[in-house]
Amino acid sequence: MTEQAGAIEVAMRIGWAGRLARYLRSIAAIVWKDVVAEFRSRELLGGMLVFALLVILIFNFALELDIRTRESVATGVLWVTFAFAGTLGLNRSMAMEKDRGSLDGLLLAPVDRSAIYFGKALGNLLFMLIVEAIVIPTFSVLYNLNLLKAGLLLVVLLGSVGYIAVGTLLSSMAVQARTRDVLLPILLFPVAVPVLLASVKASNGFLIGLEMVEIWPWLNLLIAYDIIFIAVSFMVFDFIVEE
Amino acid sequence: MEPTPRLLKILNGFTGLLFIAALYMVLFYAPREVVMGDVQRVFYFHVAAGWVGALAFLVTAAAGIIYLARGGNRWDQLALASVEIGVIFTFINIVSGSIWARPIWNTWWTWDPRLVTATIMELVYIAYLMLRQGIEDPDRRARFGAVYGIVGFISVPLTFLSIRIFRTIHPVVVGSGDLTAEGAFDMTPKMQAAFFFSLFTFTFVYITLLWHRLRLQRLVEYVEARKSQALTG
Numbered sequence: 001m002t003e004q005a006g007a008i009e010v011a012m013r014i015g016w017a018g019r020l021a022r023y024l025r026s027i028a029a030i031v032w033k034d035v036v037a038e039f040r041s042r043e044l045l046g047g048m049l050v051f052a053l054l055v056i057l058i059f060n061f062a063l064e065l066d067i068r069t070r071e072s073v074a075t076g077v078l079w080v081t082f083a084f085a086g087t088l089g090l091n092r093s094m095a096m097e098k099d100r101g102s103l104d105g106l107l108l109a110p111v112d113r114s115a116i117y118f119g120k121a122l123g124n125l126l127f128m129l130i131v132e133a134i135v136i137p138t139f140s141v142l143y144n145l146n147l148l149k150a151g152l153l154l155v156v157l158l159g160s161v162g163y164i165a166v167g168t169l170l171s172s173m174a175v176q177a178r179t180r181d182v183l184l185p186i187l188l189f190p191v192a193v194p195v196l197l198a199s200v201k202a203s204n205g206f207l208i209g210l211e212m213v214e215i216w217p218w219l220n221l222l223i224a225y226d227i228i229f230i231a232v233s234f235m236v237f238d239f240i241v242e243e
Numbered sequence: 244m245e246p247t248p249r250l251l252k253i254l255n256g257f258t259g260l261l262f263i264a265a266l267y268m269v270l271f272y273a274p275r276e277v278v279m280g281d282v283q284r285v286f287y288f289h290v291a292a293g294w295v296g297a298l299a300f301l302v303t304a305a306a307g308i309i310y311l312a313r314g315g316n317r318w319d320q321l322a323l324a325s326v327e328i329g330v331i332f333t334f335i336n337i338v339s340g341s342i343w344a345r346p347i348w349n350t351w352w353t354w355d356p357r358l359v360t361a362t363i364m365e366l367v368y369i370a371y372l373m374l375r376q377g378i379e380d381p382d383r384r385a386r387f388g389a390v391y392g393i394v395g396f397i398s399v400p401l402t403f404l405s406i407r408i409f410r411t412i413h414p415v416v417v418g419s420g421d422l423t424a425e426g427a428f429d430m431t432p433k434m435q436a437a438f439f440f441s442l443f444t445f446t447f448v449y450i451t452l453l454w455h456r457l458r459l460q461r462l463v464e465y466v467e468a469r470k471s472q473a474l475t476g
Contacts (some may be wrong), residue, residue: 150458166394173387177377187374187391190367191398193360236390239311 026111029074030119031126034093038127044092048131052085056139067144074145075203079159079196081139082132083189086163089127089185090171093120098175107241116238121168128160151215155222159199162226163192169233172240195229198222251454258444258451265437265444273437276428283428285343287438291445293336293361298449299329300368304396307389317457319385322392323375324456326368328449333365357413360398367395 038044059077063069096101097120106116136156140147167188174184189196197220205215269287278285302325310318340358341351352358371391378384414427430438 011404085253169390169394173374173390176383176387177374179373179377183374183377186370190363190370191394193363193398225397232394232397236393237388239390242386 011057023112025117026109026115027122030106030116031123032114034120034123035126037096040117044089045127045130047087047092048089048127049134051088052081052131052135055081055084056135056142060142063188070143070145071208072204074143074147075200075207078136078139078147078203079200081135082128082160083163083192083196085131085135086128086160086167087185087188089131089154090124090164090167090172091181092190093124093127094168094171094175095180103241113238113241114234117168117233118243119232120167120172121164124168125160125164128164130156132156145207149206152203155199155202155206155219158219158226159195159203160193162199162229165229165233166192166195167225169229169237170239172237173200176240186192188191194225195222198225220227247458251451251458254447254451254454256458260448261444261447265441268437268440274431276434278428279347282343282346285339288439288445289336289339289343290438292332292339294442295445295449296329296333296336296364298446299325299332300364300392300396302453303329303348303368303371303392307392310385310389311393316385319388320457320460321453322388324370324453324460326392327456328452330365330372332445332449333361333368337361337365355413364398367398371395386401 004036056077059080063073063077107113109116136147137151139145167184170187170191171184174180174187177183198218202215202218202222205218265287269284273284273287275281303322306318306322306325308320337358340361344353345351371388374391375384375388387468398447
């Protein structure tokens with residue numbers, strides 16, 4: 001009781017601006033932890049990158065991409081690559097927490113549960129963006145297409161945000177199940193379809209230079225699902241990690 | 244072992260009668276469509292099954308929200324029962340659509356957005372069942388089920404919006420007058436009667452099945468409890 005009264009008093013003293021600053025600091029601390037852990041172990045980014053490159057090469061064999069078909073399927077191949085590599089990263093990032101028991105440590109920390117969600121999601125997003133920053137130029141060279149267009153890069157960012165937002169939520173469920181390695185893609189792919197579909201269509205629009213009027217519906221769909229997925233994950237994450 | 248409730252027995256009989264009446268209306272009462280012929284009659288149960296699928300998944304999402312907000316095992320049982328029925332009826336929806344599409348579109352399957360989103364919806368809820376299978380702790384299983392039921396439902400509205408957002412060859416019979424879609428038609432009053440009667444009947448089929456499934460779940464839990472009681476002596 002006195003503890004609670006003390007906490008309330010502290011909370012009142014620091015005010016909302018202070019609380020927000022503390023909230024952001026705890027998010028930053030979790031992101032920083034992930035970055036440092038990755039910098040030392042290098043098991044996540046390396047795996048995602050090699051895997052992404054393999055997927056691109058296999059697609060090249062499988063589809064026998066000649067110059068005409070290349071433009072029409074390029075963004076599809078690109079997003080399938082991102083989705084596969086993303087799943088790999090999401091699974092690893094959460095399994096790491098679970099296996100080493102550090103998830104319990106995180107949950108014991110005196111921070112809001114949603115700060116843990118945003119911290120993990122931002123960390124995952126960061127790794128995904130790093131992989132994409134390397135894959136996109138490589139893809140451009142290998143397929144002889146210029147993918148470095150401002151609009152396309154914006155779509156890549158928006159698509160990754162939506163994919164990671166719902167992916168972080170679902171991966172924290174999947175790692176707690178018996179069949180976790182099989183489970184994440186099965187849970188994630190059908191749910192993420194709106195994001196992936198809108199991303200493929202919008203990036204293709206930018207790649208072949210469609211009018212903005214034709215791209216906007218897809219961008220709107222993408223932004224809407226980004227917001228929905230972030231909001232829903234924020235609301236239900238508490239129930240996933242509750243013990 | 245509790246006996247079958249009186250109301251459920253009445254509901255069984257009523258739903259059975261409704262179904263026979265619906266079959267009569269679809270097969271004999273509704274007129275033969277001029278262009279498509281008798282195969283158009285698939286439409287009545289096709290849409291009704293799709294409606295039950297969507298309704299079942301809505302119930303699952305709603306039950307999930309209530310479970311997360313208030314707790315209570317029965318809401319979780321309701322969510323699970325509803326998903327199982329929804330999966331079956333969505334499957335009926337897809338297969339019956341396929342049977343209709345063969346003569347009308349001249350193919351069993353086409354990569355039309357409406358068809359693809361309906362199938363993805365089906366996969367979401369198969370994933371839901373697999374998720375539940377992978378978790379032993381009943382409390383955690385219920386919580387995860389509720390969360391996935393809510394997140395998954397977000398992909399379902401897309402199924403219904405898709406027909407208007409995307410260019411589609413799937414006809415919109417209810418609520419839109421676009422007759423350019425392949426296989427579109429105008430309903431006569433008699434067709435409408437058969438159509439709405441099918442919807443009504445399938446809704447009752449859903450409620451009856453749901454009730455039986457919930458009773459089955461209670462019996463399963465009863466058996467489990469007695470089993471562990473006997474084992475611990």
